[in-house]
Amino acid sequence: MLYIIPTPIGNLGDFTFRAVEILKQADLILAEDTRTSSVLLRHYQIQKPITPYHQHNEHKIVAHLTDQLVEGKVMALLTDAGTPGISDPAFLLVRACVKREIRVECLPGATAFVPALVNSGLPINRFCFEGFLPPKKGRQTLFTQLAVEKRTIAFYESPVRLVKTLAECITYFGADRHCSVSRELSKKFEENKRGTLQEVHDYFKEKGVKGEIVVVIEGNL
Secondary structure, three states: OEEEOOEOOOOHHHOOHHHHHHHHHOOEEEEOOHHHHHHHHHHOOOOOOEEEOOOOOHHHHHHHHHHHHHOOOOEEEEOOOEOOOOOOOOHHHHHHHHHOOOOEEEOOOOOOHHHHHHOOOOOOOOEEEEEEOOOOOOHHHHHHHHOOOOOEEEEEEOOOOHHHHHHHHHHHHOOOOEEEEEEOOOOOOOEEEEEEHHHHHHHHHHHOOOOOEEEEEOOOO
16 A cells, blocks of 8 residues: 655644554655655654655656555655645656555645645635746746636746746736745745735845745736
8 A cells, every 4th residue: 555645844743643653654655855754754753664766766666666565565655845746756656556456545734835825815716736837848838828827826936946937927927917925834934925926026036035935826817
């Protein structure tokens, strides 16, 4: 059996009791970064074998892992923060498990774009999530498509690209489109900056940007 375990996006107190119990019972823990996950495991006094599972090795080890699962092992998959599979490795292993009729269970838990959507103040009865935008190929095409998207738009961005991306959003969506940028969610210096694209762009251009970031933009109403 494979468990997909969401991990805190910042505050270790956001981990669930059930997640701790499952990790204590697992035969093997798969981690996107063993160093990052080891901090979480030590915090909850979990001592289990741990092995790397990330985008650079997942193609090579999926078959080996599913063979072990078929033999009866219980595994738990962790990523650095949030729910595995949401802009993080998980899809290939889950797909392989489904094909081989291995039971997969995903626990509910932290995902950064959900609190960012909720506290944005924008309509979220319907929304689209784009993960990380393509850095080069397909970027202009995607912006053109999103410019006419009527649903609220959410995506992840890195601090080094945020100001540039907001400038591109102004070009394609218009300076007066409303947005919200959330950074460091659940951490000590959490910030949610709301306003027009122009206002939020100017704010971060002057202030500078640090931390994990979610951008939420009003749809084309």
